[in-house]
Amino acid sequence: MSNAIFITGTDTGVGKTIATAALARLLRKQGINVGVMKPVTSGCVERDDSVVSEDAELLAWAAGVPLDEECAPYCLRTPIAPAVAASRENVRIDFSRIRDAFESLVNRHDFVLVEGAGGLMVPLSGGLMVADLVLALKLPLLVVARPDLGTINHTVLTCFAAKQLGIEVRGTIINSYPDKPDTAEEYAPHLIDSLSGAPLLGVFPKVEAADQRIIVETLTNHLSGQGTTKILLREIGIENI
Numbered sequence: 001m002s003n004a005i006f007i008t009g010t011d012t013g014v015g016k017t018i019a020t021a022a023l024a025r026l027l028r029k030q031g032i033n034v035g036v037m038k039p040v041t042s043g044c045v046e047r048d049d050s051v052v053s054e055d056a057e058l059l060a061w062a063a064g065v066p067l068d069e070e071c072a073p074y075c076l077r078t079p080i081a082p083a084v085a086a087s088r089e090n091v092r093i094d095f096s097r098i099r100d101a102f103e104s105l106v107n108r109h110d111f112v113l114v115e116g117a118g119g120l121m122v123p124l125s126g127g128l129m130v131a132d133l134v135l136a137l138k139l140p141l142l143v144v145a146r147p148d149l150g151t152i153n154h155t156v157l158t159c160f161a162a163k164q165l166g167i168e169v170r171g172t173i174i175n176s177y178p179d180k181p182d183t184a185e186e187y188a189p190h191l192i193d194s195l196s197g198a199p200l201l202g203v204f205p206k207v208e209a210a211d212q213r214i215i216v217e218t219l220t221n222h223l224s225g226q227g228t229t230k231i232l233l234r235e236i237g238i239e240n241i
């Protein structure tokens with residue numbers, strides 16, 4: 001079993017990158033040699049004649065590792081499902097190249113966090129979806145969810161689909177939980193915990209900041225002070241490192 005976990009979301013924009021970066025920073029602060037990977041990014045930015053995955057950039061900063069090709073092997077410009085972006089940009093997404101990069105990261109680090117793209121059923125290449133990549137890398141899953149109305153259905157469906165496909169779901173995280181939750185948000189954690197078939201491992205607060213590094217740092221400090229963080233880390237496989 002690899003010392004790694006795949007982080008998916010119930011949707012795009014739920015906070016996979018922020019949650020993954022906060023975990024990476026927390027591990028790094030605990031002295032763990034953590035690696036990060038964003039195998040496929042769509043919606044990359046052009047900078048100095050290169051195409052940069054801002055997700056991978058934040059993850060690499062959080063983990064304190066260089067942003068190299070193994071960390072972000074496929075960087076696509078078009079902000080759309082990666083299979084479509086790749087075909088428009090004449091790129092062939094090759095799972096064996098991703099697997100080789102992943103194996104190299106696993107060999108270089110104590111633990112590796114791998115962020116997906118969008119949700120579990122997002123097409124990556126031809127008929128292959130994010131779920132197929134999770135299976136190809138033989139990784140367990142952590143599911144990041146929204147806190148608000150609709151999240152119960154999305155989270156339970158994601159966990160259900162993962163299990164049907166033979167993917168082990170280690171747990172869920174609700175991200176961007178507001179200071180003053182409405183009634184739906186008050187009930188969501190308990191219902192997600194009891195209905196998704198996987199433990200709710202964390203409720204990460206919404207941080208009122210514009211700078212993503214400040215959001216990550218604030219979440220990292222929040223997690224460091226939480227008794228439940230030890231359980232979260234144990235469940236994703238950190239305990240024996």
Ligand SMILES: Nc1ncnc2c1ncn2[C@@H]1O[C@H](COP(=O)(O)OP(=O)(O)OP(=O)(O)O)[C@@H](O)[C@H]1O
Nearest residue numbers: 009012013014015016017018117118176205206207
């Ligand atoms: N806990 C939080 N507090 C405040 N803002 C947050 C938090 N989590 C995420 N955000 C903001 O929400 C937006 C979406 O977050 P993020 O980019 O991490 O989503 P994602 O699931 O990784 O999306 P994608 O599918 O594009 O990879 C970003 O602007 C991010 O800064």
Ligand SMILES: C[C@H](N)[C@H](N)CCCCCC(=O)O
Nearest residue numbers: 012042043079080081118122
């Ligand atoms: C561009 C965006 N931020 C993500 N990288 C890709 C999200 C693809 C979602 C596809 C879908 O579920 O309809």
Ligand SMILES: [Mg+2]
Nearest residue numbers: 016017055115
């Ligand atoms: Mg992201």
